Amino acid sequence: MTTRPDVSAPAGAVRSGRGRRPAAEVRESVLAAASALLFESGLAAVTFEKVAARAGASKMTLYKWWPTPGSLALDAYFHAVEGTLAFPDTGDVEADVRTQLRAFVGLVTGDASPVITGLIGAAQSDSVLAVAFAENYTRPRRLLAVERLGRAQRAGEIRADVDLEVVVDQLWGACYHRLLLPDQPLNRAFADALVDTLWRGLRP
Incomplete structure (x- = not known):
């Protein structure tokens, strides 16, 4: 029996209503979106453009937090499997x-x-x-x-x-x-x- 981490990204990651989302909420959405792309289509699918669109975040935010798409993919992987590897x-x-x-x-x-x-x-x-x-x-x-x-x-x-x-x-x-x-x-x-x-x- 194999183990599959939960990598589902929330549908419609942009919060309804006015105002900015808290940074922690944006980061969670970005990691969930990147995890979903990573497990669905592999490392090459994790680009700032695709992740930003899926998470409802700006590409500039991603560039600020991660130097490369690879480093984002790594964070997304660990985010998805951290509970399994406790x-x-x-x-x-x-x-x-x-x-x-x-x-x-x-x-x-x-x-x-x-x-x-x-x-x-x-x-x-x-x-x-x-x-x-x-x-x-x-x-x-x-x-x-x-x-x-x-x-x-x-x-x-x-x-x-x-x-x-x-x-x-x-x-x-x-x-x-x-x-x-x-x-x-x-x-x-x-x-x-x-x-x-x-x-x-x-x-x-």
Whole structure:
């Protein structure tokens, strides 16, 4: 079963009546519109002109908030999937990592697969997107994982000598490897096998 983020944009994003919409409302409409275009038609469909028209916003507003359409697409992607990629903390770190890794695999093997692979590919030649990708997506996601693992380490669930940055690379890095070099399946069984195998070496 794959995971599809909710990327529906509100119909008629322009508020009826007079007066300017609050900036937060405009930003929400823009991100929803960009997400819908991204998941419907891919990265190339996310242009300032198309997003502005769909969101009922001005192109100048988009230029003020995002330096390139690629950086807008990245924000739109994370806006759509943030809830799916939330990292639980139930007090059982092995169960929490398994839950998060399953959610991640379900997301990137579903409708989000061409989106995330397209963004990763575009970041190789778009320096602005590459910086935004690192600052707004990969580093914050890594920090969430390291912080959750760190709490478990301090609670004695993970050995004190374990390098948590390496654990993140072993788990999520392995999934990205199979996503980008798909000669082996990326599925829930693989996510479970990663956790089962790794946790043997992490337990005190």
